[in-house]
Amino acid sequence: MPDHAADRGRAEVRAAGRSAPFRRGDRLITAGTPSDEVLLVESGLLKTLLPGHGVEPLVGLAGRGDLTGELGVVHGRPRSAHVVALSAGRAVHLAASAFLRLRDQNEDVRALVDHTILKRLHDADERRLTQTMEVGSRVAAVLLKWVTEQGRRTDHGLRLDGLSQRDLADAVAASEKSVETALGGLRARGLLRTSRLSFTLTDPPALSRLLNP
Secondary structure, three states: OOOHHHHHHHHHHHHHOEEEEEOOOOEEEOOOOOOOEEEEEEEOOEEEEOOOOOOOOEEEEEOOOOEEOHHHHHHOOOOOOEEEEOOOEEEEEEEHHHHHHHHHHOHHHHHHHHHHHHHHHHHHHHHHHHOOOOHHHHHHHHHHHHHHHHOEEEOOEEEEEOOOHHHHHHHHOOOHHHHHHHHHHHHHOOOEEEEOOEEEEOOHHHHHHHHOO
16 A cells, blocks of 8 residues: 655655766665765665675665665664665765754655654564575565565566675575575476576566465
8 A cells, every 4th residue: 555645755855855876886875984864766776785794694675765874864873784786776865964854844754764664674574584484485585575576567577687696695694506596496486587687576476375375
């Protein structure tokens, strides 16, 4: 069901901020730096990484209409994660002071912030549940979630561009070899098509039934 207040909040952020392009590989937010702005994604795909030594877990994706960077701004704390572009796109940049003023003055912007925080809490609960599964189910569950949320409809199914097999391995805490085996199983069932930086789910409802018999 559409959240019209959050949609109006996005329009307020767009009107107050400035739109700028980004390229694949650009780091839009760096962990540990001051929280000096929020971003509203207009197009393209971003990934959120937790800082670490060696592997940096991929904990979420942000696409069109998603707000990112707001938690550090709202709480006055440094950035807690990196945000890196998986594909070219555009984002609205709004300075922290302007965002806080807008949030205080506009109930629709507050609704957008609440919507974003609730979604993050829900996503965190889903990640904890997913980590209890075996690798094949983890891969299938993460793909189903992200392709459903961020993918686009094509003649062959729902397609998500920009994500690599390495990204998927980082998201499910498994080796690339284990992820490739899991992807091969989904391809063999006719549920998945893959190409470079692209995943297409041919029948998302069937994959959902496979995960939840």
